[in-house]
Amino acid sequence: MGRLGLVEGKVWARYLAPLLFLLAVTGVVLAVRAGLRSDGKPAKTTATAARAETAPSRPASPAGAKRYYAIRSGDTLGAIAAQLGTSVAVLLRLNPGVEPTALRPGQRLRVP
Numbered sequence: 001m002g003r004l005g006l007v008e009g010k011v012w013a014r015y016l017a018p019l020l021f022l023l024a025v026t027g028v029v030l031a032v033r034a035g036l037r038s039d040g041k042p043a044k045t046t047a048t049a050a051r052a053e054t055a056p057s058r059p060a061s062p063a064g065a066k067r068y069y070a071i072r073s074g075d076t077l078g079a080i081a082a083q084l085g086t087s088v089a090v091l092l093r094l095n096p097g098v099e100p101t102a103l104r105p106g107q108r109l110r111v112p
Contacts, residue, residue, distance in 0.1 A: 071107040076100075086112050 069080060077088045077100045092098065094110040 067111050068108045069111045071103050071105055071109065073105045075103060075105075077103070080109070080111075084111055 069084070071080075077091055081088045081091055088100070090112055091109060092100065094112065098107075098109065
């Protein structure tokens with residue numbers, strides 16, 4: 001019987017050791033990652049990161065220069081405002097006469 005118990009112990013150790021190793025590595029990775037993020041800001045969520053990767057980069061414009069955004073298929077004023085870090089009210093104020101429910105691809109909007 002002692003021999004049978006020894007074999008079963010080795011089987012458990014065979015599965016338990018890698019599991020404990022993975023748990024330890026995960027803990028170290030999380031601790032290092034938290035230490036690297038020391039600026040106090042929360043990390044970007046997946047949706048925010050995806051939006052940042054797909055957003056076109058815009059060169060800095062000189063002060064006072066007017067900037068425009070070309071509407072693409074599926075764009076809404078809310079999505080454009082979120083992408084540019086502004087509000088729908090600001091976009092409507094800069095673009096009087098624009099119908100928010102009737103945006104057309106290719107239409108240009110003035111943006112802050």
